[in-house]
Amino acid sequence: MTRTRVKYLVIGGGISGLAFAGRLGSDDLLLCEAEQELGGYCRTVRRSGFTWDYSGHFFHFRHPEIERYLVERMDDPEILRIERRSAIRIRDRYVDFPFQKNIHQLPKEDFLACLLDLYFREPREERNFYDMLFSRFGRSICEMFLIPYNEKLYATDLRLLDRDAMGRFFPHADFDDVMRHIRAPTGTGYNQTFTYARGGAVEYVKALQKDVPPGSIALGERVVSVDLDGKIAETDRRTVEFDVLVSSCPFDRLLSMCGVEFDRDVYRANEVEVFNLGFDRKGPEGIHWIYYPEREISFYRVGFYDNIFGDPRMSLYVELGRPRGGTPADADATLARVLEDLRRVGVVDGHELVDFHRVVLDPAYVHITEASIRDVREKREALAERGVYSIGRYGAWTYCSIEDNIVEAWELARQLTRA
Numbered sequence: 376m377t378r379t380r381v382k383y384l385v386i387g388g389g390i391s392g393l394a395f396a397g398r399l400g401s402d403d404l405l406l407c408e409a410e411q412e413l414g415g416y417c418r419t420v421r422r423s424g425f426t427w428d429y430s431g432h433f434f435h436f437r438h439p440e441i442e443r444y445l446v447e448r449m450d451d452p453e454i455l456r457i458e459r460r461s462a463i464r465i466r467d468r469y470v471d472f473p474f475q476k477n478i479h480q481l482p483k484e485d486f487l488a489c490l491l492d493l494y495f496r497e498p499r500e501e502r503n504f505y506d507m508l509f510s511r512f513g514r515s516i517c518e519m520f521l522i523p524y525n526e527k528l529y530a531t532d533l534r535l536l537d538r539d540a541m542g543r544f545f546p547h548a549d550f551d552d553v554m555r556h557i558r559a560p561t562g563t564g565y566n567q568t569f570t571y572a573r574g575g576a577v578e579y580v581k582a583l584q585k586d587v588p589p590g591s592i593a594l595g596e597r598v599v600s601v602d603l604d605g606k607i608a609e610t611d612r613r614t615v616e617f618d619v620l621v622s623s624c625p626f627d628r629l630l631s632m633c634g635v636e637f638d639r640d641v642y643r644a645n646e647v648e649v650f651n652l653g654f655d656r657k658g659p660e661g662i663h664w665i666y667y668p669e670r671e672i673s674f675y676r677v678g679f680y681d682n683i684f685g686d687p688r689m690s691l692y693v694e695l696g697r698p699r700g701g702t703p704a705d706a707d708a709t710l711a712r713v714l715e716d717l718r719r720v721g722v723v724d725g726h727e728l729v730d731f732h733r734v735v736l737d738p739a740y741v742h743i744t745e746a747s748i749r750d751v752r753e754k755r756e757a758l759a760e761r762g763v764y765s766i767g768r769y770g771a772w773t774y775c776s777i778e779d780n781i782v783e784a785w786e787l788a789r790q791l792t793r794a
C-alpha cells in the first residue's frame with residue numbers, strides 16, 4: 376500500500392465534493408470518488424438516442440450568480456427554461472399540482488368534501504408529518520392525496536417523520552390561499568419554472584469539475600476507514616494522511632468508517648428505484664411529470680424527458696419508493712409491473728420499449744425526525760472539532776437541492792481558508 380499526504384481529503388465526487396474542491400483554491404488536495412465517474416446522483420446516461428439522469432433532476436436556482444457560474448463553465452451551454460406543467464392522477468382524472476390548491480378541479484362531490492374538511496379541520500398538535508398534514512388540510516385532502524402519495528414516496532408511516540420533514544419543499548396553503556387560488560389561479564406551487572441543460576444534469580457536474588485542480592481526483596477509489604486520532608484514512612488503494620477531511624458520503628456510513636457508535640434506527644431513509652424507459656414513439660404531450668397517489672399503482676411519479684427536450688419519442692423516468700435496506704427487488708419483475716401499470720394509467724398505449732436503464736438511489740429521501748436532527752447536529756459538531764466535516768444532502772442527512780449543496784460547500788471552503 377502506498378502512502379499519500381495531503382492537507383485536504385475529500386470523500387465523494389458528486390456536486391458537494393466537487394463544489395468544495397473547486398472553491399478551495401488549493402492543490403494540496405485529494406478527492407476520492409468510489410465510482411468510475413464523477414457526479415454522484417447527478418450522473419447522466421446516454422443510450423439509444425435518449426438522455427436520462429439518475430432520476431429526473433431539474434433545477435430551480437434561487438441564486439442567479441450560482442447558475443451563471445455553472446453556465447459560464449459549460450463547454451456548449453444549451454439551457455432549457457421550462458414553465459413547469461405537472462399533474463396528479465386521481466381516479467382517472469387529472470388535477471394540477473399542488474393538490475391542496477387545486478381541489479376545485481375535482482368532481483363536485485370530492486371538491487365539496489375537501490373544502491368542507493379544510494374549513495372545519497380540527498387543529499391538533501403537530502407532533503409529526505402526518506399530524507401536520509391532517510391539522511392543516513383536513514381529512515379529505517389528506518386521504519385523497521397527501522397521505523397515500525407521501526407514504527408511497529417515503530415508504531414509511533408518516534407518523535415517524537418530523538413535521539418539517541420536507542422543509543421549504545412542501546407547498547403549504549391555508550384556506551384563504553385555496554380560495555384565492557380558485558378565484559384567480561396564481562402560480563401552481565413551488566418552483567414554477569425550472570432550467571435544465573440539454574446534456575442532462577451531468578453538465579452541472581462537468582462545470583464544477585473545471586475549477587478542481589487536475590490530478591487531484593482519484594476515480595474508482597473508495598475510502599474504507601478513518602482513524603480520527605491519527606488523521607489517517609485507508610482507501611482500497613492506499614493510506615492517506617490528512618489535516619482536514621470533507622465527506623459527502625451518507626452520514627451513517629461516515630460514522631461507521633470513523634468507528635463512531637450510533638443508533639441505526641435514527642438513520643432511516645427510503646430508497647428510490649428508478650426506471651428510465653425509452654419508447655419508439657411519442658406518448659402524452661404537454662406534461663412534464665405526473666404524481667400517482669393510488670396505492671395499486673407501483674410508482675409514485677413519472678416524468679417525461681421528451682416533453683422537456685421536445686423529442687419525438689417518449690422518454691420516461693419512473694420512480695418507486697422502497698424502505699431502505701429491505702429485500703432487494705427483482706428488477707425484471709418490477710420492470711414488468713411498471714410497464715403494466717404504465718398501460719393501466721394510459722401512458723403506454725401500444726408503444727414498444729426501445730431501451731431502458733435502472734438505478735437504485737440508496738438513500739434517496741432521508742427520514743427527518745427530531746432524533747435524527749439532534750443526533751446529526753451533535754455528531755457533525757463533534758467531528759468538525761476533529762477536522763472532519765460532513766456535507767451534502769446525505770452528509771448532512773437532510774432534504775435539499777443541488778444549489779443548497781453548492782452554497783454549503785462554498786461556505787465551508789471559505790471558512791477553512793479564511794485564516
Ligand SMILES: Cc1cc2nc3c(=O)[nH]c(=O)nc-3n(C[C@H](O)[C@H](O)[C@H](O)COP(=O)(O)OP(=O)(O)OC[C@H]3O[C@@H](n4cnc5c(N)ncnc54)[C@H](O)[C@@H]3O)c2cc1C
Binds near residue numbers: 408417597777
Ligand atoms: C429522486 C431524487 C430526485 C432529485 N431531484 C433533484 C432536482 O430535481 N433538483 C435538485 O436540485 N436536486 C435534486 N435532488 C437532490 C440532488 O440529487 C442532491 O442534492 C445532490 O445530487 C447531492 O449531491 P452530493 O454530492 O451531496 O451527494 P451524492 O450525489 O450522493 O455524491 C456523493 C458521492 O460520494 C461517493 N462516495 C460515497 N461513499 C464513498 C466512499 N466511501 N469513498 C469515496 N466516494 C464515496 C458517491 O459515489 C457519490 O459520487 C434529487 C434527489 C433525489 C434522490
